[in-house]
Amino acid sequence: MSLEKRLLHGVDRRRFLNATWATALGATALALVPGDDVFAEPSLGADPFTLGVASGDPKPDGAVLWTRLAPDPLNGGGLTQPYLPVRWRVATDSSLRNVVQSGIALAHASLAHSVHVEVQGLLPNRVYFYQFDYRAEQSRVGRFRTAPDASLPLASLDFALLTCQAWHDGYYTVLNDVADQDLDVVFHLGDYLYEYDPRKNVRGVTLSDRFAGETVTLERYRDQHALYKTDPHLQRLHARHPMVVIWDDHEVQNDYSGRFPEYMNMPLDVFLKRRSAAYQAYYEHMPLRRPPTSATNNLLIYRSLSFGDLAEFVMLDTRQHRSDNPCGDGESQRCAAALEPGATMLGVNQERWVNQRLANGKRRWTFLTQGPLMAELDHDVGAGTRYWNDAWDGYPAARDRLFKAIADGGVRNPVVFTGDWHSTFVNDLHRDFKRPGRTPLATEFVTPAITSGGDRTPYGPYYGPMIPANPHIRYYEGDKRGYFRMSLTHERLKADLRFASRVETPRGSVDTVASFVVADGQPGALTA
DSSP states (O other): OOHHHHHHHTHHHHHHHHHOSSTTHHHHHHTTOOOGGGGGOOOOSSOSOTTOEEEEEEETTEEEEEEEOOSBTTTTBSOOOSEEEEEEEEESSTTOOSEEEEEEEEEEGGGTTEEEEEOOSOOTTOEEEEEEEETTEEOOOEEEEOOOOTTSOOOEEEEEEEOOOOGGGOOOHHHHHHHHSOOSEEEEOSOSSOOSOOSSOTTOOOOOGGGOSOOOSHHHHHHHHHHHHTOHHHHHHHHHSOEEEOOOSTTTSTTOBTTBOGGGOSOHHHHHHHHHHHHHHHHHHSOOSSOOOOSSSOOOOOEEEEETTTEEEEEOOSSTTOOOOTTOSSEEOOOGGGGSTTOOSSOHHHHHHHHHHHHHOOSSEEEEEESSOOSOOOOOSSSSOOEETTSGGGOHHHHHHHHHHHHHHTOSSEEEEEOSSSSEEEEEEOSOTTSOOSSOSEEEEEOOOSSTTTTSOSSHHHHGGGGGGOTTEEEEEOSOOEEEEEEEESSEEEEEEEEESOSSSTTOOEEEEEEEEEETTEEEEEEO
């Protein structure tokens, strides 16, 4: 028996069985153990790697490598085979002459012919290159850096924060700029995908009626992800840097909360079926390390990543496990239900896990990386108060518990990274926003949208008048698209805010417009 077939009968067979999304597929999978015919599959007659390649979740000894076979990406992928063997290799050079790891993975129809390879046995803090092939067809070459050894000193780390990339609202000029940067890793904080009908778009792209209406089925979520993945700038970014991803709301539905749709606008069983389809498609298209956990709507995405002795990134899931908005959807005055202990943003298990991470953290810097705005934002510029209930303002008791865990854990340098808002904030976080102390508890950076909102001014005129009534907000800009480029050392975190001149045409530029610094042991950002 050849090495390729032994691999397919051994480790890859086990991974293949574990990777099927629904438990019901297990019986089918047992009947699909690859035999001799798997290598007799004909050429597809078209490029199967139309969606590019990606790497993610770097560890000191490896990373996750991703691709999906989709010769007809906007029409369901174009494949009907139950499974196809995909070869992969990792090398120390971009020409792939010095191969250090290689193998075969199965692209299975139950997961849209996607491939997730968890590479191990590599050296820490090293650049590697990788490629996939199916028979004579080869993917582009990707690049990633493994994480530094968690037990050793690390002098510096360079990374970017991204969020909110509505394909229909603009070109990915920002992502092309991120690809140009010399970075160790990229963090995407959610709204990678939008569920809306993309046929009316500023790009002038004509799409078929497969994309009509809002995204609700597994087939449509797959097509929607494929549409986004066909963008050349997004593909270039994924091929250039490893990406660590979490989701927010639009990967499923705007402002949903756990098991409850926004404004309860559909029956719960219908929504949960939709959510399950969205979660499956998300996994199929992301370089996620963990496979799906069950067939009951769940996908575990909260996790932590360490980079030497310098930084730990605690990646939060602020959607799947939260309770329904205590004070209802939209904005309102604060209600008594929001102060009840049962109101949770993270869920009991994740909250317990976060508290343990904060209590046991050993890194110089601890980053809570998540979706909705954590700082208080009082919408009433007068004597009253009014809050947006989808953000942490709708869950003040849960926020208080998190802030207490940060304080009790003695975290040396806590910083919160936030997406979701289509605006840029730099905030001081206080235990009590109405009576802030002289020294904040932590700093929050809310990264701007990549494209969402386009070149219009959707938030500046609305939120701008509120800012003076919220003095803990140190910086605000609601009308520009861009990202934060971060440079971290033991002594400081430097945040360069880079804005695109425009995104509704493909010829925009990206420049640094402001820089902020958080010094070691001194929470609160200062203008650099």
